[in-house]
Amino acid sequence: MSSHSTSSSSSQDPTWDLGDLTIHRIDEVALPPQTGPWLLPAATPDVVAQAPWLRPEFADDAGILRLSSHSFAFTADGLRVLVDTGIGNGKTRANPAWSNLNSDYLARLEAAGFPPHSIDLVILTHLHTDHVGWNTYADGAAWKPTFPNARYLTARTEWNYWATADMDESRQQMFRDSVHPIREAGLLDLVEIPAEGTDIAPGIRLIPTPGHTPGHLAVEVRGSTATALITGDCIHHPVQLLQPGIGSCVDIDPQQSAATRRHLLASLADTGTLLLGTHFPAPTGGLVQSDGDSYRLTPLLGAPEQHRP
Template identity: 70%
Template sequence: MRTDPATTHPPTAIPTWNVGDVTVHRIEETPLPPDTGPWLLPDATPEVVTGHDWLRPHFADDDGVLHLDSHSFALTSGGLRVLVDTGIGNGKKRANPAWHDLDTDYLLHLTAAGFPPESVDLVILTHLHADHVGWNTREVDGSWLPTFPNARYVTSRTEREFWAGYDMEEAREQMFQDSVIPVEEAGLLDLVDVPAAGAGIAPNLRLLPTPGHTPGHIAVELTSRGRTALITGDCIHHPVQLAHPAIGACVDIDPERSEATRRTLLASLADTDTLLLGTHFAPPTAGRVVLHDGAYRLSPVSADPK
């Protein structure tokens, strides 16, 4: 029986950022292997990456290899304990070797941040890809059960309805069977209409439509006491896309729309105080978007340990 991750290496510090009165915690799952970048963002070649000194050392190495990560963000707002995206998950059978049958300390990290699974009230899913829904469930006595039994799981109606009509390959069907369907069958998944202006989902939290990677993809905006943060999901996978917004992911459903979304979003964030929190950005994970050489760069904002 697989239930919780290994507990042999308890975390000593959880990275956090303060946004007004709200503290955002980065919940580590796993770094992604070096070959993730060439597969995911094939146009981010070593020549392109090494042309931007600001990407090193945090977001790429000297040879132009991208650093990518899998993690979630947890926060408390208006008395609600919120988790944004749930990573890859443990023990999931996946076609991608980097995601297959993981055994990480994710739940230990989440609990150390003060969010034991039973305490979570709201799980926001930016989209329904395998590396964003994995910890929706965990295996108990051979069955996949909701990891957060007291939570309302939320995604956009457009997202769920798109996949309901999609001719899924075997690997994606497997992901839905072990990580989405059990939440639906438990009556915990809510579908939200997200108009162009966004949809308030909880105190201080708004869902923003950011389509292209998937048709119903959403980003999450947090505001508190005049401060703002935005959690990207996969509308931006890596900071190199700030310098080159035309670089898209190989798995974008609509590459042209994905680029248009990214350009609009970056233009709205440039030279503002909004904290950008990248769902796949390697540490330091957060930063502010700055105009640079006709495009943008990320000015990192270091986290404070919990």
């Protein structure tokens, strides 16, 4: 039987046990209620009402989506890994909910047993503002790597796209304070990710999930008793399990994004693989289960039982 442990409390970010490794959610900030209608405009209250399982955790009583910003940290075969780095503190951003943030993210990371100097690898699912912010911290007027002993990794396709994109000033600022300092410090690695994915370390596989951005990747983490998949932004919210065609207003290729989501969900459904959403509010993790001609997320904290064929 699966263990559905829910021992985590507000003072301790939740964890998921995959046997020989444990994935920690490192909270940054809950996103404001207006985020959902802006980000996923097709996910109206009428759509949310079609899936009672979305409430109360994933949507409020009015059908407004709940979303959050967090990272995931784990140790796999001795490698200490952080997936995505959130919005970051003290950075000027166009989105007022993200600008000059002052969160206790680093304290939470350390409390989970991952002080910044201990991180070996930072995996960036894509190069958007709310996924790269803690790459750096302010040291006077300079931005320094927060994880100085880590390699920062993203897809070469992702880097190549932004290297030639016509970016507005706010996005250029994000690259100046959160991406370029990492590259200038010699810490950025660009990885070729074939269609079938690629293993980068024991138990860690990068899966190409394009559409939201051209080089977007998801992270498969394999433990001794279970497997998890960290979404990044290929799935922003569980409502997209109900209707995989619901896209984000900032998807670069909406058609590709929807196709990626459909393929990914079909591959995960009823397998026992734990889905961990990078913007899913608590309880954040769950199992993808077939539900008529679509899917639903059954929340899970603790230790999922790996599907056996």
